[in-house]
Amino acid sequence: MKVGNQEYQTIWMDQEAKKVCFIDQTLLPFNFEIKSTDCSTDLITAIQTMQVRGAPVIGICGALALVLALKNNTSTDHIIDMAQKIIQARPTAVNLAWAVNRVQESVLSQAEHKREQFAWDYVSELMEDDIRNNYQIGINGNTLIPPGKEKPFNILTHCNAGWLATVDHGTALSPIFQAHKEGKNIHIWVDETRPRNQGLLTAWELQQYDIPHTLIVDNAGGALMMNDQVDLVIVGADRISINGHVCNKVGTYLKALAARAHQIPFYVAAPLSTIDQNFKEDVNFAIEDRDSKEVTRLYGLSDEGSLVHVNYPQVKVANPAFDITPKELISGIITEKGIFKPNELKAIYE
Amino acid sequence: MKVGNQEYQTIWMDQEAKKVCFIDQTLLPFNFEIKSTDCSTDLITAIQTMQVRGAPVIGICGALALVLALKNNTSTDHIIDMAQKIIQARPTAVNLAWAVNRVQESVLSQAEHKREQFAWDYVSELMEDDIRNNYQIGINGNTLIPPGKEKPFNILTHCNAGWLATVDHGTALSPIFQAHKEGKNIHIWVDETRPRNQGLLTAWELQQYDIPHTLIVDNAGGALMMNDQVDLVIVGADRISINGHVCNKVGTYLKALAARAHQIPFYVAAPLSTIDQNFKEDVNFAIEDRDSKEVTRLYGLSDEGSLVHVNYPQVKVANPAFDITPKELISGIITEKGIFKPNELKAIYE
Numbered sequence: 001m002k003v004g005n006q007e008y009q010t011i012w013m014d015q016e017a018k019k020v021c022f023i024d025q026t027l028l029p030f031n032f033e034i035k036s037t038d039c040s041t042d043l044i045t046a047i048q049t050m051q052v053r054g055a056p057v058i059g060i061c062g063a064l065a066l067v068l069a070l071k072n073n074t075s076t077d078h079i080i081d082m083a084q085k086i087i088q089a090r091p092t093a094v095n096l097a098w099a100v101n102r103v104q105e106s107v108l109s110q111a112e113h114k115r116e117q118f119a120w121d122y123v124s125e126l127m128e129d130d131i132r133n134n135y136q137i138g139i140n141g142n143t144l145i146p147p148g149k150e151k152p153f154n155i156l157t158h159c160n161a162g163w164l165a166t167v168d169h170g171t172a173l174s175p176i177f178q179a180h181k182e183g184k185n186i187h188i189w190v191d192e193t194r195p196r197n198q199g200l201l202t203a204w205e206l207q208q209y210d211i212p213h214t215l216i217v218d219n220a221g222g223a224l225m226m227n228d229q230v231d232l233v234i235v236g237a238d239r240i241s242i243n244g245h246v247c248n249k250v251g252t253y254l255k256a257l258a259a260r261a262h263q264i265p266f267y268v269a270a271p272l273s274t275i276d277q278n279f280k281e282d283v284n285f286a287i288e289d290r291d292s293k294e295v296t297r298l299y300g301l302s303d304e305g306s307l308v309h310v311n312y313p314q315v316k317v318a319n320p321a322f323d324i325t326p327k328e329l330i331s332g333i334i335t336e337k338g339i340f341k342p343n344e345l346k347a348i349y350e
Numbered sequence: 351m352k353v354g355n356q357e358y359q360t361i362w363m364d365q366e367a368k369k370v371c372f373i374d375q376t377l378l379p380f381n382f383e384i385k386s387t388d389c390s391t392d393l394i395t396a397i398q399t400m401q402v403r404g405a406p407v408i409g410i411c412g413a414l415a416l417v418l419a420l421k422n423n424t425s426t427d428h429i430i431d432m433a434q435k436i437i438q439a440r441p442t443a444v445n446l447a448w449a450v451n452r453v454q455e456s457v458l459s460q461a462e463h464k465r466e467q468f469a470w471d472y473v474s475e476l477m478e479d480d481i482r483n484n485y486q487i488g489i490n491g492n493t494l495i496p497p498g499k500e501k502p503f504n505i506l507t508h509c510n511a512g513w514l515a516t517v518d519h520g521t522a523l524s525p526i527f528q529a530h531k532e533g534k535n536i537h538i539w540v541d542e543t544r545p546r547n548q549g550l551l552t553a554w555e556l557q558q559y560d561i562p563h564t565l566i567v568d569n570a571g572g573a574l575m576m577n578d579q580v581d582l583v584i585v586g587a588d589r590i591s592i593n594g595h596v597c598n599k600v601g602t603y604l605k606a607l608a609a610r611a612h613q614i615p616f617y618v619a620a621p622l623s624t625i626d627q628n629f630k631e632d633v634n635f636a637i638e639d640r641d642s643k644e645v646t647r648l649y650g651l652s653d654e655g656s657l658v659h660v661n662y663p664q665v666k667v668a669n670p671a672f673d674i675t676p677k678e679l680i681s682g683i684i685t686e687k688g689i690f691k692p693n694e695l696k697a698i699y700e
Contacts, residue, residue: 029663189668192645194544194567203665215665217544217645218568219601223673226603251569253576257607295542295567298648300660310650310660313379315553315565318539323573 001163001170001177002208003032009168010057011064013127015120018071020064024051025164029204030299030307040068040082047089047096050196054165055238055274056134059095060127062086063103067119070107074115079104092247092288092322094239094276099126127167133271133336134169141175141269141334144232145184152187152212154231156221159191159249160198161236161269162205171236171269173205175334180211188213189224193249195294195319221255225262233259234334237270242277242349244327244342250320256329268325269334275345292317351513351520351527352558353382359518360407361414363477365470368421370414374401375514379554380649380657390418390432397439397446400546404515405588406484406621409445410477412436413453417469420457424465429454442597442638442672444589444626449476477517483621483686484519491525491619491684494582495534502537502562504581506571509541509599510548511586511619512555521586521619523555525684530561538563539574543599545644545669571605575612583609584684587620592627592699594677594692600670606679618675619684627699642667 001008011022014036020043021036035051037043043065046052052061069082083104087097103122110118146153161172169177179186188206190213192199199215206213216224224230233255239247246252246268259266296312327342337348351358361372364386370393371386385401387393393415396402402411419432433454437447453472460468496503511522519527529536538556540563542549549565556563566574574580583605589597596602596618609616646662677692687698 192544194542194569200662200665204663207665213666214668215645215662216668216670217600219544219599219604219673220668220670222603222607223600223670224668226674249569250567250573253572254569254604254608257572257611258604261607295565298650298660300648300662302660308658308660310648310652310658312550312565312650313554315550315557316563317565318570318574319567320570320573323569324576 001168001205004208009131010164011052011061011167013064013120013124018068020068022046022052022061023164025053025201026051027307028164029200030301038068038071040065040086043068044086044089053198054160055093055095055236056130056166056171056271057164058090058093059099059273060123060130060167062089062096063099063123063126066100066103066107067123070116070119074112076108079107079115090288092238095273098273102126130167130271131169134166134171134174136336137171137269137271137334138169138174138178140336140339141234141267142178142182143339144265144267145175145179145186148183148185150185152185154187154189154229156189156224156230156233156255157191157202158218158235158252158255159193160201160205162202164201164205165236170205171271172234173202174269175234176211177209180209186211189221189230190215191221191251191255192217193251194218198249218251222258225258225264230259230262230264233264233266234269237268237274238322240268240270240275240333240345242275242346244330244333244345246325246327246330246333247322248325250323253323253325256325260329265331266329267332267334267339268330272335272337272348277349288321290319290321292319295319351518351555354558360514361402361411361517363414363470363474368418370418372396372402372411373514375403375551376401377657378514379550380651388418388421390415390436393418394436394439403548404510405443405445405586405624406480406516406521407514408440408443409449409623410473410480410517412439412446413449413473413476416450416453416457417473420466420469424462426458429457429465440638442588445623448623452476480517480621481519484516484521484524486686487521487619487621487684488519488524488528490686490689491584491617492528492532493689494615494617495525495529495536498533498535500535502535504537504539504579506539506574506580506583506605507541507552508568508585508602508605509543510551510555512552514551514555515586520555521621522584523552524619525584526561527559530559536561539571539580540565541571541601541605542567543601544568548599568601572608575608575614580609580612580614583614583616584619587618587624588672590618590620590625590683590695592625592696594680594683594695596675596677596680597672598675600673603673603675606675610679615681616679617682617684617689618680622685622687622698625695638671640669640671642669645669
């Protein structure tokens with residue numbers, strides 16, 4: 001997608017140099033910086049520190065970490081060991097385990113001397129799939145947005161499920177980009193999304209396309225909904241149970257409750273790879289409790305324009321990273337194969 | 351209440367010097383600083399800039415501004431003019447209009463040469479009433495908190511409705527101080543409360559008394575409630591309609607919805623002066639849309655410990671300051687006269 005006048009993906013291969021390049025998202029929207037590495041450990045760190053973030057692209061980044069790990073050692077033991085290490089980087093992201101396990105399985109089916117080149121080709125295809133799937137999520141989700149009219153159609157989104165959270169196009173924002181491309185009259189309410197303020201990433205993406213948007217604190221959504229200022233909610237997902245429950249960035253659940261109270265449609269946009277087929281319990285995700293510094297250390301620009309931080313005073317903090325939105329609150333799940341009701345997911349796999 | 355080993359009120363009179371002293375809350379919890387002034391305009395500015403904040407103490411501060419305004423001019427026209435100016439400082443706070451109108455009416459009933467001294471005495475009584483009422487709110491609200499047991503009783507609160515929001519004792523925190531004094535085993539979840547982060551004030555108040563507490567982002571409450579980690583919610587109020595609807599800091603409504611979804615009792619603590627008897631419509635408060643800089647300019651400490659700020663990049667912001675929690679979501683309203691169901695408020699005035 002566009003950054004200024006240039007086209008970028010969030011992450012890409014430089015096969016000739018056997019390197020992986022990615023946009024460092026911890027610096028956005030303050031600084032736009034590309035990192036490149038030939039070392040799988042750097043990509044594991046990138047996942048842990050959220051230089052690369054967003055469920056779908058975490059999967060791709062993990063797959064690429066496994067590719068880089070094959071550079072000097074293509075033995076079965078090494079591959080299994082590295083795959084485990086990579087999956088542990090972010091326990092909640094089912095896409096990570098999904099992608100890494102797929103690469104591991106396919107690579108192990110090859111003779112040792114073929115494994116490295118095979119892995120590059122295989123993950124290249126995964127990346128193409130991600131791009132195609134997200135684009136299709138945009139086409140499918142766009143059907144929920146009415147054609148242009150005088151009053152703008154107001155869509156609220158939480159966190160960043162834009163192209164930065166995928167290889168390209170995004171999930172929750174993909175229908176928004178598509179609607180804008182078709183000239184529909186839309187306005188986006190962007191949740192700030194404490195503690196890591198990913199709303200600033202969403203605002204930054206929308207700015208590149210001049211899509212009208214307004215940043216709000218996470219507390220404001222209920223008041224806006226009560227005041228008839230929200231027509232539709234679209235969020236992404238980190239993990240979707242086969243039963244239709246959705247694990248996403250903490251705070252999603254509060255917006256789903258408010259949307260229900262005001263009969264506002266609440267949609268989740270995610271590729272089918274986000275669905276955890278093994279997960280059949282009701283509420284049993286391994287929720288990360290992340291570093292308290294995410295809450296107490298705030299980044300921004302000084303009045304002179306340099307990237308700086310400030311700290312809260314000493315205080316005990318709890319920082320659950322995700323919450324679960326029960327299927328009862330979800331109008332539908334927008335996937336590359338169409339829009340499904342939560343209880344229709346099981347049938348996809350039958 | 352205690353700051354370190356000293357006792358303070360949020361605001362107090364120095365009658366001899368004809369001055370008003372107050373704690374500058376824009377600097378807390380980073381710096382503890384007392385301001386004093388003999389000029390009513392300074393107190394209006396203190397209300398507008400939130401050096402003095404919290405519905406009950408805004409009322410007192412407005413009353414004191416009117417007292418100071420009588421220094422050189424006790425004419426009826428001047429008093430009416432100044433009272434109007436003061437009330438406009440924060441349109442949502444019903445206590446402000448309530449207190450200023452009471453002072454105006456009483457002062458105008460006096461002969462001109464008696465008005466100034468009368469005003470000092472009258473507001474002194476209002477302040478004593480505030481202290482007594484809030485203390486009684488603590489006694490009444492404490493009945494909702496079970497006596498000490500092995501597992502701590504978890505109370506979630508939003509914004510700061512502690513002693514800093516009143517002359518003394520607080521509203522939502524008053525029952526918590528009382529329960530702690532009686533040795534009950536409690537733990538407080540403190541909402542950060544973006545955009546102005548008043549949760550830091552609440553944490554600071556609780557720290558002075560070693561009351562166990564944990565700061566969370568505003569997004570986290572739903573996940574905690576789903577996970578059975580919240581036993582009771584208590585918040586303050588900026589305005590309560592005679593019908594029982596509650597206008598409070600933005601984000602209150604989202605917590606009320608979540609509390610209802612998990613059958614967690616949701617209480618509002620406020621003196622009867624917060625009730626707007628003239629307000630009978632359902633949803634018709636004058637909600638302030640405050641400065642976008644409250645969202646995009648963040649205060650904290652540098653690594654070296656000095657108070658500094660950082661800025662978000664240029665972005666369009668909406669900043670509704672309050673929301674409305676419908677009476678259906680409110681278990682009860684804790685007042686100085688007892689705990690009432692929302693639909694019992696009307697009977698108090700009959």
